Amino acid sequence: MRMVMVTGVDQVSFVEEAEPVCGPRDILVKVKACGICGSDSFYAHVGGIPPRQGHTPLGHEAAGIVTEVGADVAGLRVGDHVVVNPLGDPQGRIGNGGPTGALTDLLRISDAKLGVSVAVIPADLPFEVAALNEPMAVAYHGVNRTEPKPGDKVVVFGAGPIGLGAVIGYKSKGVGHVVVVDIIASRLDKALLVGADAVIDSSKEDVAARLLELHGPGADAVGKPRVGTDVYFDAAGVPAVLETALACAKHLATIGVVAVHKKPVPVDFGAVLAAEVTIVTAMGYPDEIFQVTESIIADRDEYAHIISHRFPFDDALEALETAATPGAADKVVVTFD
Missing domain, CATH: 3.90.180.10 (Medium-chain alcohol dehydrogenases, catalytic domain)
Incomplete structure (x- = not known):
């Protein structure tokens, strides 16, 4: 053979x-x-x-x-x-x-x-x-690590396979609204096909301003204006994603990182402290390899778009x-x- x-x-x-x-x-x-x-x-x-x-x-x-x-x-x-x-x-x-x-x-x-x-x-x-199944288990683990709640407002950065899988995962968990950010129009089109509620082309639009329009206002722990997004999911792996998430994150927001960052990323821990942001990372699929299988069976048409x-x-x-x-x-x- x-x-x-x-x-x-x-x-x-x-x-x-x-x-x-x-x-x-x-x-x-x-x-x-x-x-x-x-x-x-x-x-x-x-x-x-x-x-x-x-x-x-x-x-x-x-x-x-x-x-x-x-x-x-x-x-x-x-x-x-x-x-x-x-x-x-x-x-x-x-x-x-x-x-x-x-x-x-x-x-x-x-x-x-x-x-x-x-x-x-x-x-x-x-x-x-x-x-x-295997790459979607990676996405599903990332979603689980951010512990989304029904009604949460989520933004996914990166509309590659993991980001698109995360969109399906978040929607299956009953979040209220999912926005996807990317710079490639065809990927953003796919994000809508798999269930995203809105998309942002970050090469043409101000991401923070658009998130404020889509998710409403929020504030950090001392009342400084922020964005109303609850969960930020990094499937892109570029420094601008974390910079944007930390600048926008409201009090007790969660930032989940599943992408591989090939270089160190500076973090403004003053901003993190003021918002009491939770930062989680996700790698692999310690429990999700066959948890995601039922989702693929149920939502096969959405997954096929990936x-x-x-x-x-x-x-x-x-x-x-x-x-x-x-x-x-x-x-x-x-x-x-």
């Missing part, structure tokens, strides 16, 4: 591998769709992850069909449609430095457990939508190149026959 693997610095190739053998505690999954993550581009750029430097299998956002079930595995059957938890294989993180990756025809999941390794999904859920490009497995190397090109794509998914 073929596997997509980092074979050197800035080098990714198809590699022929023997088909995996299913042990008594394992399952085999025929991969039907696998999303491309920004980390895949990073792994390729640095030449892989030790101890598999130079031969790191890629792909961790997978959905597929169970083709073989070990004799000791409970709750799973051949033919089940599943989404995969890439952190649930004790042999190592799937597509993140472990011995297996999901950009392949057939994936073995060792010591497979229903609800830990995989979750079963309805047969009518499109595989490319199901393959969003996908910008679909490539067949034969063109997986092109898919990786497209995903790594700034501005070329939002969410790329590789599909399999």
Whole structure:
């Protein structure tokens, strides 16, 4: 079978591998769709992850069909449609430095457990939508970390896949109003499609002024005028986001950071103190990997809008190149026959 693997610095190739053998505690999954993550581009750029430097299998956002079930595995059957938890294989993180990756025809999941390794999904859920499960769990964890309350007014900075997933997550939790901020018109259009109540193009509009119009006035702890937004969600990772959030934040507002900031960001702790702002960060999905699955099943049409490009497995190397090109794509998914 073929596997997509980092074979050197800035080098990714198809590699022929023997088909995996299913042990008594394992399952085999025929991969039907696998999303491309920004980390895949990073792994390729640095030449892989030790101890598999130079031969790191890629792909961790997978959905597929169970083709073989070990004799000791409970709750799973051949033919089940599943989404995969890439952190649930004790042999190592799937597509993140472990011995297996999901950009392949057939994936073995060792010591497979229903609800830990995989979750079963309805047969009518499109595989490319199901393959969003892993990145949407990241978004869902970020939403959970900000502890939104029904009726809250929320602003999401960044309308990439995580930001769009956060919009759906916030709306599912009953917040009152969600605004999305970005500089790319097509992304803002998608934000409206997935349920945002309003959008702001920060390249053309004053974000603070527009938030004041949309969310009304607020104040810090000593009565200084601020904006009425309750939750600020950073899925953009640029310093201006935190600067804007801290300048606008009212008393007891929450700022959630899920984006990766590549450089240190100065923080005005005087402003933080005056507003008693809560700042939380979120990484990964300690509990959300299959919590979000029910949301994807229920809101599949909204989640489908997040996908910008679909490539067949034969063109997986092109898919990786497209995903790594700034501005070329939002969410790329590789599909399999």
